[in-house]
Amino acid sequence: MSRKQEADIVIVGAGPVGLFAVFACGQLGMRCHVVDAFSEIGGQCIALYPEKPIYDIPGFPSVRGRELIARLREQAEPYHARFSLDSLAVGLRRDAQRLFVRTSKDEEILARAVIIVAGPGAFGPNRPPLAGIEALEGTSVHYWVRDPQTLRGKRIVIAGGGDSAVDWAIVLSDIAASVTLVHRRSKFRAPPASVNALMQLSGNKKVTLRVPYQVSALEAHERALKAVIIEDLDGERIRLEADVLLPFFGLSSDLSALSEFGLNLEAGAIRCDPLSMSTSVPGIFAAGDVASYPGKEKLLVTGFSEAAIAARSAFAFAYPEKPYHFQHSTDRGRPSASQVRQNV
Amino acid sequence: MSTNDIHIVVDDNGQVHRLTCRSGISVMEAIRNAGLPLEAACGGSLACATCHIILSEADYARVGAPSEDEEDMLDQAFGVTRTSRLGCQILLDPSLDGLGLRLPARS
Numbered sequence: 511m512s513r514k515q516e517a518d519i520v521i522v523g524a525g526p527v528g529l530f531a532v533f534a535c536g537q538l539g540m541r542c543h544v545v546d547a548f549s550e551i552g553g554q555c556i557a558l559y560p561e562k563p564i565y566d567i568p569g570f571p572s573v574r575g576r577e578l579i580a581r582l583r584e585q586a587e588p589y590h591a592r593f594s595l596d597s598l599a600v601g602l603r604r605d606a607q608r609l610f611v612r613t614s615k616d617e618e619i620l621a622r623a624v625i626i627v628a629g630p631g632a633f634g635p636n637r638p639p640l641a642g643i644e645a646l647e648g649t650s651v652h653y654w655v656r657d658p659q660t661l662r663g664k665r666i667v668i669a670g671g672g673d674s675a676v677d678w679a680i681v682l683s684d685i686a687a688s689v690t691l692v693h694r695r696s697k698f699r700a701p702p703a704s705v706n707a708l709m710q711l712s713g714n715k716k717v718t719l720r721v722p723y724q725v726s727a728l729e730a731h732e733r734a735l736k737a738v739i740i741e742d743l744d745g746e747r748i749r750l751e752a753d754v755l756l757p758f759f760g761l762s763s764d765l766s767a768l769s770e771f772g773l774n775l776e777a778g779a780i781r782c783d784p785l786s787m788s789t790s791v792p793g794i795f796a797a798g799d800v801a802s803y804p805g806k807e808k809l810l811v812t813g814f815s816e817a818a819i820a821a822r823s824a825f826a827f828a829y830p831e832k833p834y835h836f837q838h839s840t841d842r843g844r845p846s847a848s849q850v851r852q853n854v
Numbered sequence: 855m856s857t858n859d860i861h862i863v864v865d866d867n868g869q870v871h872r873l874t875c876r877s878g879i880s881v882m883e884a885i886r887n888a889g890l891p892l893e894a895a896c897g898g899s900l901a902c903a904t905c906h907i908i909l910s911e912a913d914y915a916r917v918g919a920p921s922e923d924e925e926d927m928l929d930q931a932f933g934v935t936r937t938s939r940l941g942c943q944i945l946l947d948p949s950l951d952g953l954g955l956r957l958p959a960r961s
């Protein structure tokens with residue numbers, strides 16, 4: 511049995527444009543339910559560049575990714591949107607008046623319209639292109655470690671060269687039967703203290719470093735990993751017997767979860783009409799990086815404008831009987847929860 | 855075709871494409887403009903490794919080694935070789951006319 515939720519608008523994607531869409535919908539009196547596959551709101555600004563200054567947001571000569579998201583969250587706050595994080599939007603069905611968006615957490619949200627602000631797609635682990643890896647995920651292959659104790663006594667291969675790879679090699683060296691760290695070069699991208707700790711563990715033979723190597727194949731038997739094959743830059747191979755592989759290659763984005771929505775997906779984007787931000791599916795609108803039309807520029811400012819247009823169009827679709835009364839935010843006054851459902 | 859146009863040769867897993875492109879764009883943009891499959895998720899801001907390309911040895915020598923930041927991002931690519939680069943970090947100019955590269959195998 512899926513859990514049911516209800517809102518005026520479902521917003522797929524809690525990136526910067528999704529957050530502004532919550533505000534834009536709130537201004538029109540509509541309450542939103544936001545779904546994001548990632549564990550945090552903020553989209554690319556948080557997942558990819560929280561500390562980078564952005565210089566082309568009107569009114570902000572310089573603002574870091576993290577700060578922009580904090581501001582957008584604050585701006586949307588009065589409209590009390592609900593958020594389902596760690597939740598991938600995977601399905602859509604409809605009846606005469608409503609759309610139902612289903613998530614990977616078996617939640618179903620019914621709404622009058624949907625705004626897709628999915629950027630380049632749902633954030634998830636960057637999966638190495640190895641034959642058979644998907645069948646081992648959750649048993650022998652893990653992209654994050656929830657409880658290190660579950661790895662006690664295992665022969666572990668960690669692949670990657672950043673913070674996660676280094677930190678987990680250190681932590682697990684105490685718990686696992688063996689830890690082998692495989693990386694394509696000798697430099698690790700981690701704070702000097704962590705790299706020093708790693709080098710010490712390598713000296714004490716508590717962690718085996720395999721550099722420069724990359725994982726090239728897996729051997730498995732009935733959903734259990736048997737060995738990881740690694741390869742150096744000259745194609746020289748080594749077979750490492752292992753129970754567990756932990757690949758740490760950062761995040762990747764994947765739009766395929768939306769394939770069931772019946773949208774016109776091409777080249778990693780949704781075709782829409784820039785005058786209304788409507789897609790080929792009635793009641794579904796798009797904004798931000800995922801929305802494409804001739805001459806599209808993937809910028810935050812463009813996305814914010816598209817979110818305002820999508821909100822207006824979603825309003826017209828959701829409440830065809832209501833007149834669309836234009837008001838500036840200055841006339842509406844300070845945003846507050848009481849504005850929600852005032853118009854509708 | 856203007857005198858500024860240059861040519862690059864892209865081998866997409868056995869399918870060879872000869873592209874004519876304007877000087878001043880990146881290799882990533884040239885490949886995307888031609889409609890070839892290259893994700894380039896971050897749009898060229900050196901925040902992902904999805905425009906990983908592999909140059910011929912001679913052309914790698916022409917283009918030069920990646921910056922330290924680019925090396926860091928290449929850590930998130932797969933099947934990295936001695937002549938791997940990120941396409942977004944190579945700007946095309948007439949000195950790179952005839953550049954040859956291949957796209958990595960896809961899963």
Ligand SMILES: Cc1cc2nc3c(=O)[nH]c(=O)nc-3n(C[C@H](O)[C@H](O)[C@H](O)COP(=O)(O)OP(=O)(O)OC[C@H]3O[C@@H](n4cnc5c(N)ncnc54)[C@H](O)[C@@H]3O)c2cc1C
Nearest residue numbers: 523525527546547553554599628629631632633798799810
């Ligand atoms: C390093 C870097 C620097 C940049 N600098 C600038 C700059 O200076 N100026 C500028 O204007 N732009 C810049 N950009 C681009 C800007 O960040 C993007 O245009 C912006 O993030 C787009 O916002 P969005 O909300 O449309 O999508 P995103 O930020 O990509 O967010 C999309 C969200 O949707 C979620 N999602 C996708 N599919 C699903 C699904 N099926 N179910 C649930 N959730 C889903 C994803 O997990 C993600 O959180 C930069 C980008 C990068 C990477």
